Amino acid sequence: xxxxxxxxxxxxxxxxxxxxxxxxxxxxxxxxxxxxxxxxxxxxxxxxxxxxxxxxxxxxxxxxxxxxxxxxxxxxxxxxxxxxxxxxxxxxxxxxxxxxxxxxxxxxxxxxxxxxxxxxxxxxxxxxxxxxxxxxxxxxxxxxxxxxxxxxxxxxxxxxxxxxxxxxxxxxxxxxxxxxxxxxxxxxxxxxxxxxxxxxxxxxxxxxxxxxxxxxxxxxxxxxxxxxxxxxxxxxxxxxxxxxxxxxxxxxxxxxxxxxxxxxxxxxxxxxxxxxxxxxxxxxxxxxxxxxxxxxxxxxxxxxxxxxxxxxxxxxxxxxxxxxxxxxxxxxxxxxxxxxxxxxxxxxxxxxxxxxxxxxxxxx
Amino acid sequence: xxxxxxxxxxxxxxxxxxxxxxxxxxxxxxxxxxxxxxxxxxxxxxxxxxxxxxxxxxxxxxxxxxxxxxxxxxxxxxxxxxxxxxxxxxxxxxxxxxxxxxxxxxxxxxxxxxxxxxxxxxxxxxxxxxxxxxxxxxxxxxxxxxxxxxxxxxxxxxxxxxxxxxxxxxxxxxxxxxxxxxxxxxxxxxxxxxxxxxxxxxxxxxxxxxxxxxxxxxxxxxxxxxxxxxxxxxxxxxxxxxxxxxxxxxxxxxxxxxxxxxxxxxxxxxxxxxxxxxxxxxxxxxxxxxxxxxxxxxxxxxxxxxxxxxxxxxxxxxxxxxxxxxxxxxxxxxxxxxxxxxxxxxxxxxxxxxxxxxxxxxxxxxxxxxxxxxxxxxxxxxxxxxxxxxxxxxxxxxxxxxxxxxxxxxxxxxxxxxxxxxxxxxxxxxxxxxxxxxxxxxxxxxxxxxxxxxxxxxxxxxxxxxxxxxxxxxxxxxxxxxxxxxxxxxxxxxxxxxxxxxxxxxxxxxxx
Numbered sequence: 001x002x003x004x005x006x007x008x009x010x011x012x013x014x015x016x017x018x019x020x021x022x023x024x025x026x027x028x029x030x031x032x033x034x035x036x037x038x039x040x041x042x043x044x045x046x047x048x049x050x051x052x053x054x055x056x057x058x059x060x061x062x063x064x065x066x067x068x069x070x071x072x073x074x075x076x077x078x079x080x081x082x083x084x085x086x087x088x089x090x091x092x093x094x095x096x097x098x099x100x101x102x103x104x105x106x107x108x109x110x111x112x113x114x115x116x117x118x119x120x121x122x123x124x125x126x127x128x129x130x131x132x133x134x135x136x137x138x139x140x141x142x143x144x145x146x147x148x149x150x151x152x153x154x155x156x157x158x159x160x161x162x163x164x165x166x167x168x169x170x171x172x173x174x175x176x177x178x179x180x181x182x183x184x185x186x187x188x189x190x191x192x193x194x195x196x197x198x199x200x201x202x203x204x205x206x207x208x209x210x211x212x213x214x215x216x217x218x219x220x221x222x223x224x225x226x227x228x229x230x231x232x233x234x235x236x237x238x239x240x241x242x243x244x245x246x247x248x249x250x251x252x253x254x255x256x257x258x259x260x261x262x263x264x265x266x267x268x269x270x271x272x273x274x275x276x277x278x279x280x281x282x283x284x285x286x287x288x289x290x291x292x293x294x295x296x297x298x299x300x301x302x303x304x305x306x307x308x309x310x311x312x313x314x315x316x317x318x319x320x321x322x323x324x325x326x327x328x329x330x331x332x333x334x335x336x337x338x339x340x341x342x343x344x345x346x347x348x349x350x351x352x353x354x355x356x357x358x359x360x361x362x363x364x
Numbered sequence: 365x366x367x368x369x370x371x372x373x374x375x376x377x378x379x380x381x382x383x384x385x386x387x388x389x390x391x392x393x394x395x396x397x398x399x400x401x402x403x404x405x406x407x408x409x410x411x412x413x414x415x416x417x418x419x420x421x422x423x424x425x426x427x428x429x430x431x432x433x434x435x436x437x438x439x440x441x442x443x444x445x446x447x448x449x450x451x452x453x454x455x456x457x458x459x460x461x462x463x464x465x466x467x468x469x470x471x472x473x474x475x476x477x478x479x480x481x482x483x484x485x486x487x488x489x490x491x492x493x494x495x496x497x498x499x500x501x502x503x504x505x506x507x508x509x510x511x512x513x514x515x516x517x518x519x520x521x522x523x524x525x526x527x528x529x530x531x532x533x534x535x536x537x538x539x540x541x542x543x544x545x546x547x548x549x550x551x552x553x554x555x556x557x558x559x560x561x562x563x564x565x566x567x568x569x570x571x572x573x574x575x576x577x578x579x580x581x582x583x584x585x586x587x588x589x590x591x592x593x594x595x596x597x598x599x600x601x602x603x604x605x606x607x608x609x610x611x612x613x614x615x616x617x618x619x620x621x622x623x624x625x626x627x628x629x630x631x632x633x634x635x636x637x638x639x640x641x642x643x644x645x646x647x648x649x650x651x652x653x654x655x656x657x658x659x660x661x662x663x664x665x666x667x668x669x670x671x672x673x674x675x676x677x678x679x680x681x682x683x684x685x686x687x688x689x690x691x692x693x694x695x696x697x698x699x700x701x702x703x704x705x706x707x708x709x710x711x712x713x714x715x716x717x718x719x720x721x722x723x724x725x726x727x728x729x730x731x732x733x734x735x736x737x738x739x740x741x742x743x744x745x746x747x748x749x750x751x752x753x754x755x756x757x758x759x760x761x762x763x764x765x766x767x768x769x770x771x772x773x774x775x776x777x778x779x780x781x782x783x784x785x786x787x788x789x790x791x792x793x794x795x796x797x798x799x800x801x802x803x804x805x806x807x808x809x810x811x812x813x814x815x816x817x818x819x820x821x822x823x824x825x826x827x828x829x830x831x832x833x834x835x836x837x838x839x840x841x842x843x844x845x846x847x848x849x850x851x852x853x854x855x856x857x858x859x860x861x862x863x864x865x866x867x868x869x870x871x872x873x874x875x876x
Contacts (some may be wrong), residue, residue, distance in 0.1 A: 066393055073390045132450075139457050170387050177380050218462055224398050228457065232397055282379045289382075309454065310617070312444040313420075315427075330559050331419030334566060334585075 083251025131305025159221030254288020581636025684789030747779030
């Protein structure tokens, strides 16, 4: 073999090293499996069925899955822009410095750097804070005037907010996408899209003044109006407060790993920053997006402390799976608690596997 | 490779599509949330749900009782569970803006702490719990006494004395029995709640731990070991009305339901709690109150406020105490509460009532017309010829009895009695007759004169026995003993005290 080394080198099969990797790796995997097996041995299919038959637990499963998915999407909507901003902080802020005279640029540059460090540190707060404290902080926040006002609006003006704000805005984004895809790269396409967006919004505002518009608004009001504290929105908010921090961290790392070269090339070829972001960076960060979403989703599923304090544990209202585990445990129903935990693990494994296979499979 | 111009819009669509798809998914999930498939049966319109913060350990009995109550009353009960201290913290932070009506902590230490912090009002006792030593089912370590634990250095989990009453109560009992120091050496872990201790025992992480007797019934896999050191110790479970509630009446009604011996108590006893002493359930109980007439002005406002807050009816019968006693003796169906004008009349029927509380005192005075035209200064002056004098009837009212005693003490009975034109069962009647001018003077309570100060003058009688004390007592075997207890607390409250003073009474009772 050594004679033909110059032509083709076959690495030696370093079995002790591989064995070491396997042994060390399997201790942790083994621990996880052992935990699950211990749980499974503590419960019986009967307990699992009993848990699934309970209306309260079915509600908790339903609310958990729904709220976690909403939380994951919301976390992504925040994490992608924030992660990108933090990752390309210098490149994104540098052009703004041209307005400052040459000798003085160090001052805003220093300020920007400090801001970045501060934001970076703040983003760790939800991660390091004890979960109960996050919940307590949310609860206290919603006693203050601005947040209490938002809560009041959510309970009393939801119809108007949805009909004249949220719905025209989000559907307007679709209108923009449609306009742009129809016009393609024709000149002024961006301006036409914006015009369509504004017109779309105006149509909604005008519709709100007509009698059918009012009926529509009051229907939205009765259907979607909700308090925040101790209600479903508080569950999502509590989960979001913690999950988003993890998603932002993940997205930031994802963007950091993408070399800025491609973007810079795109910029030199005439792309604007936003075009470079949508065409070049985001498709490359697809893996990061999927990872951030799954991490946020998983984190939200297990979130318990803030939910307990901020949303309470009202059956059929704000009870999510970890709350069920807590409730069952606190009345000494260990079997029920373990059954629900296994249910949670199973749900999480299924969802995470699906996302990994389909999400990463395509991008990979 | 540079992407061709044609492929750009496609790229744009891909990233944008993902973004828009996530928005659409978000919207549809929120819509799904709004159309709750698991919605509870809608409560009848116009009723507000009752928000109850309930210690997680009480979930089973409270959930059962709440479900029944919802059917009986049509009021939606929203139960929210948590640790007692967490819930109390939430009440403190959020009760200003979020209605919490009732608080059911796991033991009474939280009631005291909540009251000290001004968060809670009435507390209705629901059940009692006794501490027991729990071991794993089958008693694998063959533990039979505390000495076993200490001698064999077994592992014990103890509930945190600051956070859970079972920890505090057992520690106090062991300290008193001088066993704590030895026992403490066995404690390998301190847990925040009693159920955590129980769970540790079940999974075998420790050999034993103190829990409530109810815990053993509720949680499978535990066995009780009798421990002489904690016999005779117990804690009370209560339902507390949150001070900030907007619907105290509804909260109290549900609390009464939970505490009632025929509705709520069976649920608690089924789950291992010791119950007893609750009232009979009645949506609007009718409590019969016998009270001496002179007390009417001082208590009427308190009674009305109590009726309104509790959502109950107080059927008050005011009369001379002798008449009230006669009525009681004549019929089996006595009052639930007797508020007498003088201890004299309470002693006559004391066998029907529990221990009495002296609430107030009232001074006997000479009532004369404004300006005292007949120059009456002392009792003997009532003997002046031609005076028309009124006094209380010695058989019909406490005032009459006290008057006779006072006259005898003053040795003026004969002189005064020859001028007495009328003997009435109540002091108010005397005041009315004075006002109409049919009497020149009367002997009555200072409280009787309080309402007629612009027409009458009161002259103090400086004789020690010219003083009556008003006892309050609850009938033995009353169906509403707890409710009557709260009525007594209302009578003893600060506001009530002010009313008594305003009507000339002296205050005798301590604050409840």
